Amino acid sequence: MDDIAGPYRKSSYSGPESNCVEVAATAGGGRAVRDSKDQAGPSLRFSAEAWGAFLAVARDGEFDR
Template sequence: MKPTTQPASAPLEWVKSSYSGNNGNCVEVAALPGGGRALRDSKDPSGPVLTFTRAEFRAFIAGARDGEFGEA
């Protein structure tokens, strides 16, 4: 996972989960060329972006499902 600014390529299509409410506390995800993913905070769309390779994103999602990150 690499924190970056907005990727320099063509604009990304950012998506929020359908489970997200309208409170502004959302994480958005975008597909990257090559199968990776980018994540950002919906409250700060011009802020930092985390980029993941395909394998890193799969591991991140699996960890989240398994509760590896604890409760916030």
């Protein structure tokens, strides 16, 4: 399933270790997430609604240590 609608992007907060994830938009408005070290590997797909919910709780500090 190749529904990627834009390039994969890595966070500007990513360090030089390359232990990162990359995110790309999908054709349906959702997001695909993959391991930056395995670009040919599988990706997780999220609907636009699920991605929006994730961003909302992340911005609210739900995942802060």
